[in-house]
Amino acid sequence: MMHTEPGVFGAISHPARRRMLDLLVDGDRPVNSIAENFEMSRPAVSQHLRVLLDAGLVTEQRHGRERRYRLVPERLEPVRDWIAHYERFWDDNFARLRRHLEKGDKQQ
Amino acid sequence: MMHTEPGVFGAISHPARRRMLDLLVDGDRPVNSIAENFEMSRPAVSQHLRVLLDAGLVTEQRHGRERRYRLVPERLEPVRDWIAHYERFWDDNFARLRRHLEKGDKQQ
DNA sequence: TTGACATGTAAGCATTTCCTTACGCATTAT
DNA sequence: ATAATGCGTAAGGAAATGCTTACATGTCAA
Numbered sequence: 001m002m003h004t005e006p007g008v009f010g011a012i013s014h015p016a017r018r019r020m021l022d023l024l025v026d027g028d029r030p031v032n033s034i035a036e037n038f039e040m041s042r043p044a045v046s047q048h049l050r051v052l053l054d055a056g057l058v059t060e061q062r063h064g065r066e067r068r069y070r071l072v073p074e075r076l077e078p079v080r081d082w083i084a085h086y087e088r089f090w091d092d093n094f095a096r097l098r099r100h101l102e103k104g105d106k107q108q
Numbered sequence: 109m110m111h112t113e114p115g116v117f118g119a120i121s122h123p124a125r126r127r128m129l130d131l132l133v134d135g136d137r138p139v140n141s142i143a144e145n146f147e148m149s150r151p152a153v154s155q156h157l158r159v160l161l162d163a164g165l166v167t168e169q170r171h172g173r174e175r176r177y178r179l180v181p182e183r184l185e186p187v188r189d190w191i192a193h194y195e196r197f198w199d200d201n202f203a204r205l206r207r208h209l210e211k212g213d214k215q216q
Numbered sequence: 217t218t219g220a221c222a223t224g225t226a227a228g229c230a231t232t233t234c235c236t237t238a239c240g241c242a243t244t245a246t
Numbered sequence: 247a248t249a250a251t252g253c254g255t256a257a258g259g260a261a262a263t264g265c266t267t268a269c270a271t272g273t274c275a276a
Contacts, residue, residue, distance in 0.1 A: 013121035
């Protein structure tokens with residue numbers, strides 16, 4: 001069937017794909033440089049990258065015979081937005097800071 | 109095979125399960141009250157709830173012949189923590205505030 | 217040009233996911 | 247006691263996922 005759009009949440013549901021995104025935080029990388037970090041075969045890495053690409057979480061740029069993958073962090077916003085919905089439950093610095101701001105309260 | 113722990117990220121990868129969590133934000137609910145909101149069969153809803161239960165994202169309490177499900181928002185922290193990693197990319201109030209804090213900078 | 221390199225695609229297979237219908241089992245209501 | 251209610255579980259099947267090996271393709275290097 002497949003009613004459920006593949007989408008960002010599906011793409012980040014696999015730990016290998018999250019790690020790939022994490023690797024790309026430090027900048028673009030060609031596939032081999034990504035694949036080094038995983039035990040799976042290189043084609044498997046390509047397939048994961050394809051999922052990330054389809055979800056819009058990365059882009060691809062050809063550079064000679066390499067293909068560099070680049071993070072598109074804005075595409076993580078659906079996740080950020082959804083999780084933000086729950087922020088009031090976590091009474092951490094972040095939440096305190098936000099309330100602090102919202103209240104216009106000056107004290108730390 | 110099954111190397112990939114089911115875990116929280118898997119649990120929230122399905123839109124129906126995210127909506128179930130969203131419903132529970134307003135308080136505990138028995139299964140039928142949850143199922144009303146979905147087109148799928150009630151057993152399917154039970155199965156989704158089971159996934160959430162296994163991920164620790166909800167708890168179950170029996171109340172007469174009902175079973176009330178309750179949100180366990182702290183279990184979303186792995187998601188929050190992971191996504192927080194990317195916050196520096198989103199130049200919103202939140203990120204500015206954090207940088208503000210980190211720098212010890214006093215100006216808004 | 218010929219070969220090595222970087223990478224994607226194809227095919228195949230095991231496993232998981234997600235849904236359905238049928239049924240089982242408490243608990244409450246009559 | 248009997249029926250209705252609220253739910254889980256079982257069984258089964260279609261599709262998706264995640265991996266592998268083999269192969270195709272484009273690019274650089276000798």
